[in-house]
Amino acid sequence: MDIAITLGENYFSFLLVFLLTSFFLFSIAKTTFRSKQNIPPGPWRWPIIGNMHQVGKDPHVVTAVLAQRHGPLISLHLGTQLLVVAASPEAALEILKTKDRFTSSRFVPNAFQSYLLPFTLIWSTDCDENWKSLRTLCRTEMFSSKALESQSSLRAKKLAQMLDFLCEKKGEVVSIEGVVFTTMFNTLSNIFFGKDFLDLDDKNGSDGGLREQLFKTLATGVTPNVSDFFPMLARLDLQGLRTKNLKHVKGIFNSWERIIDERRSMVAVAEGEQCFVDCLLENGFSNDQISMLGLELFTAGTDTTTSTVEWAMAELVKNKNVMSKLREELKNEINTRTVVESEVSNLPYLNACIKETLRLHPPAPFLLPHRAYQTCEVMDYTLPRGSQILVNIWAIGRDPKLWEDPLLFKPERFLGSNLDFGGQNFEFIPFGAGRRMCPGLQSGVKSVQTILASLILRFDWLLPNDDDPVNLDMSEKLSPRLKSGPALSPHSCGPDLIMESAKCIPPNGPSVMDYSPYLENGTVHLLGVGGGQLSTPLPTCTKRGCRRLMGQHRLHEESR
């Protein structure tokens, strides 16, 4: 018996040593083989872990600095995974246009791999037939000019609900990010499922935990994962991220199952009441395929637009001159009380402000991760098959060789310029370019234009306690919804903006022009609390029935 135990113990020790040694030798062999290839230059790396320790919390900043030292195309070794980062318009052009046949595959985080169905759009590893037909269907039914036109009344309705909500909240603390996110989510959920999913005033968790499950799903994909760094260990799912992801995704799919079945059982849907699910059902999609696509579109379309509005608001509050120029343009050009899409689409200063926001604060600083489909040459370097490829548009947007005063918020630089985000000017590609370019560009821009214009036109903005806007914390951080720290997260978001004491234009009032004194004297307070603190409750006033933040109480008393 003792002999058997000893033999058993020895066997496991031997197996462990054998596995670790093979793993070590494999890692060394892989990196040595690579150093013989003509891969892009990069910083010195440790055996096994490579450059993992150097990437840090702000990889877009770290790789921008490394690009200054090593050139516009750099290599980093994250475990055995090779990562290539491009940080110049020339490198971006080659990757996204000239060589895009080889570089348009996706690098899919391991946590997302377990539930990948054949029909995915964003996380489709290759640009195969399934991806092509899904993209064509989405383009025709969701993103074409005709489809966008038919969705405009829905977008207007959701915007009106958001503004009414803000007006009702006069004197209370409201999170701008939360309100814009909910508005965007409900807009998309109506287009897709024909119904609202979230409540603007979600105090009682009326969404059935959907919001939380969505964020947890995303968080598993942006948490640094051993399985991504050492794909040979992926099957073990050592951190359990793939398992967790699957659990959350299944929870979401289950909650949507009933809605899809209801739509399936409808005999005929009246004209004008059709939603995208009806179209997918007509095309023979299964419940899981429909839910998967919904999940992809909701995540791609909400965080990006919300982050853009949030950053734009923060920059406008900080830059008073820009704010007053924008307000002037809106007051002069918008003739109705409600902001209409057709009126704002061509406003030069509003659009320059949006472009300038996307230049300085792109919601996806690295686009989404690409992957080399096969070994290829980019800028005379070799990108081995399977390399992960990122394009650092954050670095390109702040490059002093390309932009005058790159760190200043100067919308004027876009006035009278042809520079656009349509994927042709590689110094400015917040929506990407080439075959993987964002299909939701028009839809996203329309929402950002109307939401931002309405927030500026209908409310006046001040910092609490008349604090100087220079004190607004503009440091970047991961969305407060994604609490765990990312290694290479595509998400960046701005300061948390909390609005207080919204003064609004009363319903059925005269045209907006008549409210100018109101807009000038009205007070809507922004509070920049920075650093993701919104995820923990902020101290609130102890008076019964008062839900203000402690620091806001003085204003509360004054406004009585």
Ligand code: HEM
């Ligand atoms: C300000 C708003 C938005 C920005 C800045 C933005 C940006 C991006 C970027 C950078 C990519 C990756 C491009 C690449 O990997 O090369 C992308 C992909 C994508 N976006 Fe957007 N996006 C926005 C809004 C939207 C909206 C509203 C939707 C849909 C409702 C959407 C749906 C998608 C989809 C489905 C993809 C994946 C395309 C593919 O892989 O084939 N986006 N977006």
